[in-house]
Amino acid sequence: MPKRIVPLTDPKIKKAKPQKKQVTLFDGGGLFLLVTPTGGKLWRFKYRFANKPKLLSFGSYPEISIAVARRKREEARTLIANGIDPGQVRKAQKAAGIAATENSFEVVAREWHEKFYDRWTPGHADTLMKRLERDVFSWLGTRPIGEVKAPELLSVLRRVESRGTLDTAHRIKILAGQVFRYAIATGRAERDPSADLKGALPPKKQSHLAAVTEPKEAAALLRAIDGYNGSFIVKCALQLGALFFVRPGELRHAEWSEMDLDAGVWAIPGPKMKMKQPHIVPLSRQAVEILESLKPLTGSGRYVFPSHRSTLRAMSNNAILAALRRMGYTKDEMTGHGFRAMARTILDEILHVRVEYIEHQLAHTVRDPNGRAYNRTAHLEERKKMMQQWSDYLDGLKTGAKVLPFTKKAG
Numbered sequence: 319m320p321k322r323i324v325p326l327t328d329p330k331i332k333k334a335k336p337q338k339k340q341v342t343l344f345d346g347g348g349l350f351l352l353v354t355p356t357g358g359k360l361w362r363f364k365y366r367f368a369n370k371p372k373l374l375s376f377g378s379y380p381e382i383s384i385a386v387a388r389r390k391r392e393e394a395r396t397l398i399a400n401g402i403d404p405g406q407v408r409k410a411q412k413a414a415g416i417a418a419t420e421n422s423f424e425v426v427a428r429e430w431h432e433k434f435y436d437r438w439t440p441g442h443a444d445t446l447m448k449r450l451e452r453d454v455f456s457w458l459g460t461r462p463i464g465e466v467k468a469p470e471l472l473s474v475l476r477r478v479e480s481r482g483t484l485d486t487a488h489r490i491k492i493l494a495g496q497v498f499r500y501a502i503a504t505g506r507a508e509r510d511p512s513a514d515l516k517g518a519l520p521p522k523k524q525s526h527l528a529a530v531t532e533p534k535e536a537a538a539l540l541r542a543i544d545g546y547n548g549s550f551i552v553k554c555a556l557q558l559g560a561l562f563f564v565r566p567g568e569l570r571h572a573e574w575s576e577m578d579l580d581a582g583v584w585a586i587p588g589p590k591m592k593m594k595q596p597h598i599v600p601l602s603r604q605a606v607e608i609l610e611s612l613k614p615l616t617g618s619g620r621y622v623f624p625s626h627r628s629t630l631r632a633m634s635n636n637a638i639l640a641a642l643r644r645m646g647y648t649k650d651e652m653t654g655h656g657f658r659a660m661a662r663t664i665l666d667e668i669l670h671v672r673v674e675y676i677e678h679q680l681a682h683t684v685r686d687p688n689g690r691a692y693n694r695t696a697h698l699e700e701r702k703k704m705m706q707q708w709s710d711y712l713d714g715l716k717t718g719a720k721v722l723p724f725t726k727k728a729g
Contacts, residue, residue, distance in 0.1 A: 326351060326384055328605070331359065349391040352377060361387045363394055367403045395671045421506045423466060423497070424450075424459035430500040438646025441538045446493060453478050453490055463498065464507040468514040475519060489521055489650060515527060515558055528648075529656030531663040537715035539652065542645045544716065552641050555623045555633065559654060561605045563661035563680065563708050565592060566654035571632045572622040579606050580703070597681045598695065600702040602709035614697075661708065669711060675700050 326345045334343060341353040347497045361376035370569050376382055376390045394404040427450055435443050457474050460467055471494060478487040494512050501507035530539050543556045559569050566585060576585050584599040591597050600607070609622070616624055617729060623633040638654040665671040679701050 328384065332380055334359070345384070345388070345391075347391055347395065349376075361390075361682060363391050363404075365394065365398060365404070367398060367405070372403070372405050373500065374408065416488060421462050421501075422459060422727060423461050423463045424455045426463045426501045426504075427454070427497045430497050433500070434646075437644055438542075441535065442646045442651075449486070449490055449493060453486075454494065463501045466498075466507075466511055468511040468518075468519070470517050471511050472515055475515070479519060484520060484652070485522055487519055489648070491519065495603065529659035529663075530652050531660050533668065533715060534665065536660055536664065536712075538719070539647070540712055540716045546641060546645060548641055548644060549626065549637070551612065551616065551626075551633070552637050554608050555638060556641060557608050559638070559657045560660070560712060561602060561608075561705075562599050563597060563658045564597075565658070565681075566635055566638060568597075569654075570623055570635060570638075573620055574617055574622055575620075576691055577601075577609060577622070582606060591681060593681065595663060595681075598698060598701075599679075600698070600705040602706045603703075603712065604709040663706070664711070665708060669707065671704050671707070672700075675704050679704065 323344045323346045326343055331343065331351060333340065334351075336353055336355050336357045338355060340355065343351040343353065345351065348364045350362055350364065352358075353360055359379040361379060361382055363374040363376060365372050365374070374394060376387050383388075397404045397407060417717065428447075431443070431447055431450075438446070454474055457477075458470060461470070471491075472493075475487045475491055478490055482485060491512050495510055498507055498510035498512060502510065528716055530536050540560060543553065543560065546553045546556065553571060559566070562569060562584075564586075568590060571590055572584065572586075576587070577583075578585070579601065582601040584601060586597040586599065588594050588596040610700075616622060616629070620628040621629070621632045625631040625633055626637075635654065639649075642652050642654070643649075643671065665676050667671060675697050678697055
C-alpha cells in the first residue's frame with residue numbers, strides 16, 4: 319500500500335531545519351514544501367498535464383500560509399480537471415501584468431514627452447511634465463492607458479478645478495488628450511476618452527488673446543523661434559512678428575513694394591490697417607538683416623511672406639499658429655497676436671518707454687489735447703529709437719543677458 323501522507327501543520331513546518339540537501343515535506347494532492355539548505359521554505363505544486371510532469375511555485379512560507387497554499391493547489395487542480403494547464407495560465411497572467419505595466423498611463427505619457435521634447439522649449443517641456451506629475455500620475459499613472467475611461471479622467475480634472483484653477487484643468491484635459499492620441503497611434507489604446515468630456519468642465523472665462531509677457535518666458539520663446547526647423551519663410555515671419563508687433567494680418571500681407579530697406583521704413587497703406595489709416599513701421603538693424611536674408615527667396619514676388627501653395631497669395635494665418643504649436647505653445651499660451659501684448663507690456667513696464675510712443679507704434683488711436691488723432695508720422699524719430707531699443711533688448715534676452723524685473727512706475 320502507498321504510504322499515507324499526513325497533512326502539514328504550522329508546528330511541523332517551523333520545526334523543519336535546513337539540511338545539507340533539500341528536504342521535501344509533502345502535504346498531499348501534489349502540494350509540498352521544499353526546505354532549502356539556506357533555510358528557505360518554498361511551496362511547490364507537482365502535477366501532470368498532457369502526460370508530462372509539471373511544477374508550479376506558490377511562494378514561500380510563512381508569507382504564503384498553509385491555507386493559502388492549499389487554496390492555490392485546489393484552483394490549479396480545478397483548471398487541470400477542465401483541460402487547462404495552470405502553468406500556461408500563470409505565464410499568461412504574468413505577461414498580461416508586464417504588458418499592463420509597460421502600457422500604463424505614466425509610462426506612455428513619459429514616452430510621449432521624451433519623443434516630442436525637442437519640439438518645445440526646455441521651460442515649456444518642464445511645465446508639461448510637472449502638470450502630469452502633480453495632477454495626473456498619482457491617480458491614473460498605474461492604470462493601463464487603454465482601460466482609462468472618461469469618468470476617471472473627469473475626476474482628475476474636477477480635483478484640479480476644485481483648487482480654483484479651472485484654466486489648468488482645461489490645459490490638463492488637452493494634455494491628456496495628446497497622450498491618449500499618442501497611445502492610439504502606437505497601438506496601446508483604441509480611443510481618446512478626453513474627447514467624451516466636451517462640456518463636462520465649466521467654460522473658461524473669456525480672456526485676452528494669449529501672450530508671453532514675462533522676460534524669461536519671452537527669452538525662451540525667442541530662442542525657440544531662432545531654432546525653428548520648419549519653413550524658413552515662417553521662421554522669418556515669427557522673428558519679424560516679435561520685432562514689429564503689428565497685427566498678424568498686417569504682417570502676413572506685407573509686400574516688398576512697401577519696404578524701403580535703405581531708409582529703414584515699412585509703409586503700410588491705410589486699407590490694410592484696422593483703423594484704415596496708413597501706418598509706418600521703422601525697421602531696426604535686425605529687421606533689415608532678416609528681410610535681406612529673405613529677399614532672395616521671395617523678393618521676386620509680391621508678398622514678403624507668400625503662401626506655400628501659391629506665391630500669388632499671402633501666407634495663411636494658420637502657418638504662424640501651426641509653427642507656435644509645433645514649438646509647444648498652446649493656444650492658451652501664445653498666439654501671433656501675442657507679440658503685441660509682449661511688446662506693450664515690456665516696453666512700458668521694464669524699458670519705461672513713453673506710452674504714447676508705444677500706442678502709436680501699435681497703431682492704436684491716440685489723440686492730441688484737442689481731440690484730434692495724431693497722423694502716421696507723429697513721434698516718428700522717437701519711435702525709430704524705440705524700435706531699435708526693442709530689437710536690441712530682444713537680442714539681449716536671447717543671449718542670456720540679465721532681465722530686469724517688473725517695476726511699478728511712479729505716478
